[in-house]
Amino acid sequence: MFLINISHFDIIRNILLYEGDSVEVALECGRGLPYCSLPVVSTSGYFIGLISIRALLREKPTAEKRSLAAYIKKVTAFSIHDNPLSYQWQGSEDILPITDENNQYIGFVSMHEFYRILNTEYKSMAAEYSQILNSTYNGIIVINTEGQIVIYNSAAERILGKSRAEIYGKHMSVITDDGGLMETLETGQPSVGVKTLLNGYSIITNRTPLMDDAGHVVGAMGVFIDVSDLDRVSLELQVNKALASELNAIIESSYDGLYIADREGKVIRVNSSWEKICGFSRQEILGKTAKELVTMGLYDNSAALLALEKRETSTVMLEITSGPKKGQRIIATGTPVFAESGDLDLVVVNVRDITALEHLKAQLDETRELSRRYANELNEIRLQCNKFDDIVVKSRAMQKVIEMVIRVSQVDSTIIITGESGVGKEVIAQKIHLLSNRKDHSLIKINCGAIPENLLESELFGYEGGAFTGARKDGKIGMFELASGGTLLLDEIGDLSLNLQVKLLRVLQEREIVRVGGIKTIKIDTRIIAATNKDLVLMVRQGSFREDLFYRLNVVNIKIPPLRNRKEDLPPLINMILHRLNTKYHRKKHLSSSVIERLYLYDWPGNIRELENTLERVIVLAYEDVIQLEHLPDFLQNNEIKIAPVILKNIVPLKTAIEETECQLLKKALKEYGTTRKVAKVLEVNQSTIVRKMQQYHIDKDDAEEHQEDAYAHLLRI
Incomplete structure (x- = not known):
């Protein structure tokens, strides 16, 4: 509502008459003034009324000395608290007296000035109303009592598909569907929420009659709301509600404690996990800043403060210093969230109890250890189930060999494989390589006893171009380099000359070689497996094999038993x-x-x-x-069955010697031939004698017989 402001008007304050003045004074005061009326006030400053100068001029010849009281016209002045837009001035006077709330006279303004300002205000209001109407998203149509369209906003143009120039001032009938406005005009009854179809738009119409102060219908107004927009907004609302619910569920179900702070560090949200980890309720911290929480002594550090300061993700270790979780150490990570403008908007802090992390780490280590153990066991099972068709591991002796093969294949230790000729040393070396981490690289084999010494060195170490007569110009790579990343099998290592033994020792110690005729050292990553059917310990004693090389090779000794x-x-x-x-x-x-x-x-x-x-x-x-x-x-x-000799370790009584001899003889025969039937045949006695002697010397025949008889039965089925 517009309230009069003195600054809006050119108020005349010093032109006035008092109720005790004479007509002559009034005429003198009004002489030369452009006003036909003058205000009259009491001696106390209260407004009394107006004097018409024209009326006084008519009475002048006879009334110059008379008082003004008889000529004062009582009128109501305009108060500064009155609304000029609703004020109705009664009378023909050309001035408008103005008073305060106590009827104290302030001054007057000419009616011309008053109406000029009102006209300006009306134009401004009309422009504002027009802007409001045209800025409204809903369509608005107003008709007068004749049904003519007097208001038609931009939204109505969009919905009805007709411009204002086509519609304004025309009868409502120019619109195919008048939206029920003529009915509202006739009945004077409002209609709200009526759904209709206008120009292909599904809309809801609110129709309202326009009344004057006397209650007469002077027009009707229709407001059109596009239902499709409402549906879209409703759908967006549902989507946003679902998204908010989903995000809330995610935050609350997070195993990590979460709290969110605004750009000032004020906590605006925490989840249940944070309450459990830190021991504080959300009511205790919501609305407080991260700095206040540290100052209050809840904990001794803040990831949120660090993230706000550095404007980057920051992690801190902190300790709860009060409450039920006092002394608890946790890890907190603050992550800043930036708006599109680049300004820091939020900080999201994740917290986790380190105790739980340590427990998980211990479980992970235990799981990894179990995995390694299971992997080894699976390898053992794989081999023991004879998945390799070139290895047989039925005997306990070979099972022990394979168990060792599996263990040593997982490391890069140097290995020496010993055993008689023909036991399968090369096959065992190949299995070690295939089970190792080097299986994707080469397994190079070289027989140290099959190559002359002068050629073996160049084969092992390679040579530079022109190193000796007949050497290639571009040189040659040796076996150590060729096997780098993989495995080199040195078969018949016992036949290696002392000169080459020295060079091999340097390779094992330094993990580098020098080619024949070269000076540059070359680093190698080669696993060495040696094999021999000779007694290296005896060779060391005899001086034909270097002791230091033997110990370098003999890190792991796999001895393959004879058949x-x-x-x-x-x-x-x-x-x-x-x-x-x-x-x-x-x-x-x-x-x-x-x-x-x-x-x-x-x-x-x-x-x-x-x-x-x-x-x-x-x-x-x-x-x-x-x-x-x-x-x-x-x-x-022509093979004849022979029994190994029985040896007595000490001189004993003859009876004891006989018994000892019989016992040893039975054990050796049972071990060699397995069954009492075969032993009886070999020893040329009855089978019952063998059984009786076994009972006498407490020899357990079940183990030997069961194992060997099964083996023999299997042979018969071949």
């Missing part, structure tokens, strides 16, 4: 070799029971290599599908 000491492996070995040879030569050969028994009783000094060669010979040479004794080589056909 005669692991007869349990013989049946699956024979079966495996027969299958491979039959496949290779497209045969269907199998062994007779007499051949099986003869093969089982033989000591096989050449071990697996001798067994393979023997079986290949009979498979190739025999015409029949069943291999008989006559197909075997002479040394097997």
Whole structure:
């Protein structure tokens, strides 16, 4: 509402008359003034009324000395608290007296000035109303009593598809659907929330009659609301509500404690995990700044303060210094969140109890250890289940060898493999390489006894161009370099000359080589596996093998037992070799029971290599599908079963010596031949005698017989 302000008007204050003045004074005061009326006030300053100068001029000849009281016209002055827009001046006077709230006279303003200012205000109000109407998103149409459109805003143009120039001043009938405005004009009854279709828009219409002060209908107004916009807003609201609910669920279900601070560091939200970890309720900290929380002694440091200061993600270790979790140490990370303008908007702080982290770390370490253990066990199971068709591990002796192979394959220690010729040292070296982390690189094999010394050095270390007569111009890479990243097998290491032993020792110590004829050292990453069938300990004593090299090589010693000491492996070995040879030569050969028994009783000094060669010979040479004794080589056909000698360690009474001899003889025979039936045959006594003697000397026959009889039975099924 507009309230009059003295600064708005040119108020005339010093032109006035008092109720005690005469007509003559009034005429003198009004002479030369452009006003037909003058204000009259009391001696106390109260406004009384107006004097018409024209009326006084008519009375002048007879009334100059008379008082003004008889000529004062009582009128109501304009108070400074009146609304000039609603003020209705009654009378024909050309001035408007102005008073304060106590009717104290202030001055007057000419009616011309008063109406000029009102006209300016009306124009300004009209412009504002027009701007408001056209800025309103909802369509607005107003008609008068004749049904003519007197107000038609921009939104109505958009909704109805007709411009203001086409519509303004026209009858409502120019609009195909008048939205019920004519009905509202006729009935004078409002209608709210009426859904209708205008120009393809689904809208809701509110229709209201316009009334004057007397209650007469002077027009009607229709407001059109686009329902599609409401649906869109409603959908956005639902989406935002769902998103807010989802984000709230995520924040509350987070295992980490979370609290969010604004750009001033004031805490605006925390989740349940934060309350549990820190021991404070959200009511205690909401609205407080991070600095206040530290000052209050809740904890001794703040990730939020650090993130606000550095404007980057910051992590701190802090301790709860009060409350039920006092002494608890936690880790907190503050992450600043920036607005599109680049200004820092929020800080999100994650907190986690370090105790829980340490527990998780311990569990992880335990899990990793279990994983390593399970991996080793799986490797063991894989080998023990004979997944490698070129290795047999039925005997306990070979199981121990394979267990060691699995363990040492996981490290890069230098290994020496010992055993008689033909036991499979090269195969074991290959398995170590395949099970190691170097399996994707080369396994290089070199026989130290098969290459002359002068050539072996250049083969191992390589040589530079022109190093010796016949050398290549561009030189040659050696086995150590070729195997870098992988494994180098030095077979028959016992045949290595003392000169090369010195150079090999330097390689093992320094992990570097120098090519023949070169001066530059070359770093290598090669795992060394040595193999020999010689007694290196004896060679060290005799001075033919360097002691320091022996200890460098003998970090891990894998000794492969001879075939005669692991007869349990013989049946699956024979079966495996027969299958491979039959496949290779497209045969269907199998062994007779007499051949099986003869093969089982033989000591096989050449071990697996001798067994393979023997079986290949009979498979190739025999015409029949069943291999008989006559197909075997002479040394097997003439083989006689022999018993190893019994040795007495001390001089003892004869009876004791006989008993000791019998006991040793039985044990050796049972170990060698397994069954009491075979032992009785070899010792040329009855089987019952063997059983009785075993009981006498407390020899457990079950273990030996069960194991060996199973092996022998398996041989008979080959």
